[in-house]
Ligand SMILES: Nc1ncnc2c1ncn2[C@@H]1O[C@H](COP(=O)(O)OP(=O)(O)OP(=O)(O)O)[C@@H](O)[C@H]1O
């Protein structure tokens with residue numbers, strides 16, 4: 001069963017009204033396709049509009065111009081098929097882990113027994129079943145992100161948008177969660193769009209890497225990563241790709257620095 | 263806790279009140295004037311027989327109970343109106359812009375300043391006359407709830423609850439709202455499952471302050487015409503009869519009931535909202 005891309009972004013722009021009445025162009029004419037089951041990473045200088053792009057695809061932010069198509073249908077508001085994981089603080093602090101994970105099915109009207117069974121299934125998947133009765137403040141940062149990820153998964157999305165989900169974690173935990181994410185992705189065959197600051201992280205995870213320009217963000221270059229998984233960080237090709245991407249980012253960062261001065 | 267530390271703690275709580283009573287006793291002996299300052303024992307005697315009828319107005323306990331019912335009536339009305347309104351105003355910018363300027367005009371007016379207007383509107387009408395109840399036990403209860411009193415108490419409690427609800431909702435982390443929307447929350451889900459619980463620590467704090475203010479409005483409310491009962495009225499009536507001991511006993515009862523209600527809210531805050539202290 002082959003069809004068009006699952007996500008099609010065409011000439012997408014976003015201009016924010018600032019408080020003093022000015023206009024701030026966050027995203028300019030971004031275009032790209034994402035095919036089903038792809039793991040796509042997005043890297044770019046800080047403030048280039050990565051979060052804005054993801055939030056627009058999630059239906060959380062209005063579109064200034066251009067088009068977002070999900071399976072040929074325009075995305076205008078949040079929808080169940082497109083899930084999102086945030087960097088941190090997205091769990092409801094007054095709910096237990098189980099009740100947090102069951103949130104999506106709960107909004108969908110699933111009866112309690114059913115949604116709790118589902119939540120438990122996903123918690124088991126990431127080894128968090130023992131913590132089902134814990135509250136978010138009782139968990140470590142890595143555990144919280146595990147819960148946030150399975151909460152998105154328990155809602156059965158097609159596409160999973162992830163905005164620096166491991167950005168606040170220490171290096172060791174981050175590597176652990178990257179492995180787990182790949183395992184989950186291979187199990188459930190989701191399409192993932194993953195924003196990160198870490199070029200290393202992007203190369204470790206992605207099938208394709210989109211490199212964005214400084215603000216207003218455009219897609220500068222797209223790299224395919226064909227290496228077999230699990231990837232070996234010591235492999236020379238890994239380092240070469242990292243260097244190429246980093247040199248683009250460095251140039252862009254310098255550009256955005258002079259851009260803000262001028 | 264160890265027995266000795268418990269004793270020390272209780273001692274620490276009681277130290278200042280006991281010193282205060284001793285001072286009262288000393289001054290009382292010096293003055294020797296029971297209208298200006300009745301003796302400690304005289305006031306204590308009133309508390310030892312709380313169900314004894316006083317100055318033809320019923321007992322201390324009855325009057326406190328009547329006042330409590332009045333306060334709760336006005337307070338509940340204020341809470342039921344202020345919480346939904348505050349959540350709406352905190353969430354929808356338009357609702358805030360529409361209503362905030364208007365409501366801010368009335369906020370600085372002390373509840374007591376409403377008295378003349380409230381009397382002109384409601385006079386001595388009570389809930390009994392409003393609902394057309396004219397006899398039976400229901401009449402006895404409802405006739406004690408004068409509309410004017412309920413209104414004064416309502417005004418006092420309304421603003422603290424409203425403000426706390428608005429601030430509670432405005433302080434909700436936008437990531438919580440965004441993740442709920444992405445998970446498919448409808449507008450009603452957002453209100454009931456995100457905004458209300460997220461704002462509830464702030465709301466309960468506002469309810470605690472509101473109940474304190476409502477309780478303070480009581481005396482002014484019970485000085486209104488048509489009132490023939492309640493601690494507030496007991497105090498003013500005892501004053502006209504120069505029964506300072508009853509005045510003081512009434513004041514102490516108001517203080518004790520207020521403190522107990524406050525304690526009740528503190529307990530709720532401590533138990534239900536552990537997460538607010540531990541989050542972050
Ligand atoms: N609601 C908003 N109103 C006004 N400006 C905004 C708003 N959201 C984002 N911006 C601006 O848009 C630009 C892009 O922001 P965005 O958060 O998308 O960047 P980012 O690439 O995710 O940055 P980072 O890597 O630091 O997370 C920034 O200059 C930001 O200040």
Ligand SMILES: [Mg+2]
Nearest residue numbers: 050051052163
């Ligand atoms: Mg961002």
